[in-house]
Amino acid sequence: MSEKIFFNFTVTADSHKLEPYRERGGYKALETALKTLQPIDVEKEVMASGLRGRGGAGFPTGSKWSFVNKKAPVVYLCCNADEGEPGTFKDRWIFEYNSHQLIEGMLLAAYALNVRNAFIYIRGEFDLSFRRLMEAMGEAYNAGYIGENILGSGFSCDIRVMQGGGAYVCGEESSLYTSIEGFKGYPRNKPPFPAIQGLYNAPTVVNNVETLANVPWIINNGAKAFTAMGTEKHPGTKIFCVSGHVKKPGLYELPLGYPLKQLIYENCGGILNDKQLKAVIPGGSSSPILPAKDVETANLDAECLGTFRTMLGSGGVIVIAEGVCMVRLLQVLSRFYAHESCGQCTPCREGTAWMNDIISRIVAGKGVKGDMESLERITKGIMGNTVCALGDAAAMPVINIITKFREEFDYYIEHGRSMNDGRLEI
Amino acid sequence: MSCIEDKFAKLRADYPKELNSSLVMPFLRIMLDEKKHLGESDAVFIASYLDLPPMQVKEALTWYTMFYRQPMGQHVIKVCRNIACSLMGAERIIDHLSQKLGIKPGETTPDGRFTLLLVECLASCGTAPAMQIDDTYHEQLTEAKIDQILKGLSQ
Numbered sequence: 001m002s003e004k005i006f007f008n009f010t011v012t013a014d015s016h017k018l019e020p021y022r023e024r025g026g027y028k029a030l031e032t033a034l035k036t037l038q039p040i041d042v043e044k045e046v047m048a049s050g051l052r053g054r055g056g057a058g059f060p061t062g063s064k065w066s067f068v069n070k071k072a073p074v075v076y077l078c079c080n081a082d083e084g085e086p087g088t089f090k091d092r093w094i095f096e097y098n099s100h101q102l103i104e105g106m107l108l109a110a111y112a113l114n115v116r117n118a119f120i121y122i123r124g125e126f127d128l129s130f131r132r133l134m135e136a137m138g139e140a141y142n143a144g145y146i147g148e149n150i151l152g153s154g155f156s157c158d159i160r161v162m163q164g165g166g167a168y169v170c171g172e173e174s175s176l177y178t179s180i181e182g183f184k185g186y187p188r189n190k191p192p193f194p195a196i197q198g199l200y201n202a203p204t205v206v207n208n209v210e211t212l213a214n215v216p217w218i219i220n221n222g223a224k225a226f227t228a229m230g231t232e233k234h235p236g237t238k239i240f241c242v243s244g245h246v247k248k249p250g251l252y253e254l255p256l257g258y259p260l261k262q263l264i265y266e267n268c269g270g271i272l273n274d275k276q277l278k279a280v281i282p283g284g285s286s287s288p289i290l291p292a293k294d295v296e297t298a299n300l301d302a303e304c305l306g307t308f309r310t311m312l313g314s315g316g317v318i319v320i321a322e323g324v325c326m327v328r329l330l331q332v333l334s335r336f337y338a339h340e341s342c343g344q345c346t347p348c349r350e351g352t353a354w355m356n357d358i359i360s361r362i363v364a365g366k367g368v369k370g371d372m373e374s375l376e377r378i379t380k381g382i383m384g385n386t387v388c389a390l391g392d393a394a395a396m397p398v399i400n401i402i403t404k405f406r407e408e409f410d411y412y413i414e415h416g417r418s419m420n421d422g423r424l425e426i
Numbered sequence: 427m428s429c430i431e432d433k434f435a436k437l438r439a440d441y442p443k444e445l446n447s448s449l450v451m452p453f454l455r456i457m458l459d460e461k462k463h464l465g466e467s468d469a470v471f472i473a474s475y476l477d478l479p480p481m482q483v484k485e486a487l488t489w490y491t492m493f494y495r496q497p498m499g500q501h502v503i504k505v506c507r508n509i510a511c512s513l514m515g516a517e518r519i520i521d522h523l524s525q526k527l528g529i530k531p532g533e534t535t536p537d538g539r540f541t542l543l544l545v546e547c548l549a550s551c552g553t554a555p556a557m558q559i560d561d562t563y564h565e566q567l568t569e570a571k572i573d574q575i576l577k578g579l580s581q
Contacts, residue, residue, distance in 0.1 A: 083549050088551070125549075125558060160448070183450075243552050243554060244514070285509050318551070332509050335507075425512075425514060425517070
């Protein structure tokens with residue numbers, strides 16, 4: 001049994017409140033840091049832990065922090081809680097059951113980065129998550145953990161919560177702080193990177209909820225204990241969100257590098273109705289799909305999944321059983337990306353709509369010869385040609401699914417109907 | 427407007443001057459909660475209250491999908507149609523809701539009680555299929571469960 005950073009307590013009606021959190025050792029890391037550590041010590045510990053971003057890109061958190069000039073007049077911290085990657089539902093759990101762990105992590109990050117004003121940008125749809133977070137914020141303010149002169153240390157930090165407006169792209173860091181600035185959430189070109197010029201043109205760090213919520217544990221237990229879990233290059237645990245055709249979907253906190261097959265067949269009890277496995281999308285809908293044969297040997301860490309040319313992403317593992325129509329499945333994804341393209345860059349705005357039109361035409365039984373080549377050409381036109389990663393995220397599932405399941409598309413175009421009765425549910 | 431302005435003033439007091447522009451999203455939300463749908467005049471009102479260019483607020487209003495710009499039913503039903511829900515029967519759920527309410531997605535019932543919307547991932551993938559009615563999530567949906575929920579709302 002590996003140690004747990006998140007699922008290490010029993011959820012009760014009150015377990016999300018401040019007192020139970022303190023009884024579990026909550027806010028001890030903050031007290032230790034404010035009383036005995038310099039900001040640079042916190043950064044060094046996080047750097048030594050090898051913690052990598054849990055939101056999707058997997059960038060080393062300590063490095064991200066080290067790029068920031070802490071002597072700048074203003075430095076901002078934004079917590080990315082715009083959990084929108086299809087297949088991902090871990091941040092919701094953290095908000096609903098342990099908001100204080102995130103708040104403590106944010107305060108530690110704010111201390112390390114010399115941040116006076118921090119933001120949590122939470123998905124506009126979230127209801128219970130938002131209420132639980134606001135309740136925890138109130139408790140933390142009253143207890144003197146947030147605000148002026150925290151615990152008498154002289155360090156002050158305010159956290160403000162902002163609700164999103166239902167835009168997937170606002171999970172992209174520059175779009176997120178553009179939205180916090182009160183604009184439509186168009187992503188910005190990089191460079192300048194947010195560490196140099198982000199929110200209100202000040203140095204800014206944007207970290208995912210799960211990433212920040214790891215920090216108190218690292219300060220309490222030390223970087224060494226963290227690196228003892230997971231793999232050498234991808235240490236720690238990760239909350240995996242398993243959805244789709246498994247017997248026991250849900251959240252599983254496991255050390256990074258955990259075998260995907262074991263997750264599906266042991267932790268999740270195998271495939272629904274004991275069907276055969278067809279494919280797995282390992283890291284949220286934007287990550288390239290793994291056919292069943294690759295699932296045999298894939299481990300859940302960035303390096304191993306990289307050898308299969310896919311990504312760990314946000315940890316959203318979507319399991320697809322034999323019998324599912326991949327053409328219609330791709331239509332669900334292409335419709336999503338066409339809907340969520342923000343409209344700023346032509347290749348993405350037009351390309352996602354064209355891809356969705358072509359795939360929808362195939363689904364309607366009106367596919368024509370040359371459609372597959374058109375799709376390939378459009379994905380090439382999008383990838384690498386847009387301001388943010390949404391374009392790539394939209395193109396990758398298309399090029400991957402049409403390549404790996406080509407025969408289903410050819411059959412659909414030739415016969416005007418699905419090889420698998422157009423089934424999505426099994 | 428006075429109730430809205432009270433809320434505006436209260437929140438504004440929490441924001442230092444340099445973060446003034448960050449009040450656009452929260453203000454749009456406050457306004458939406460009060461008025462149920464928003465129009466250009468609301469954006470102009472917020473802009474003048476915050477002393478920001480009206481175009482900035484108008485753009486925000488029209489860009490985010492959650493800021494409704496047409497009247498909605500008394501209850502807004504948002505059904506997830508994304509990948510995990512689709513794999514667990516979202517289409518069946520949508521058809522059932524459509525049939526029960528007698529409207530197509532995007533429409534409002536003639537009595538103005540329900541609007542049916544299809545939305546993208548609600549982050550309920552492990553408990554799919556899922557929908558949200560007003561603010562409340564309903565998960566692991568079945569036809570029977572939907573009938574019960576609708577019955578509860580009709581009373």
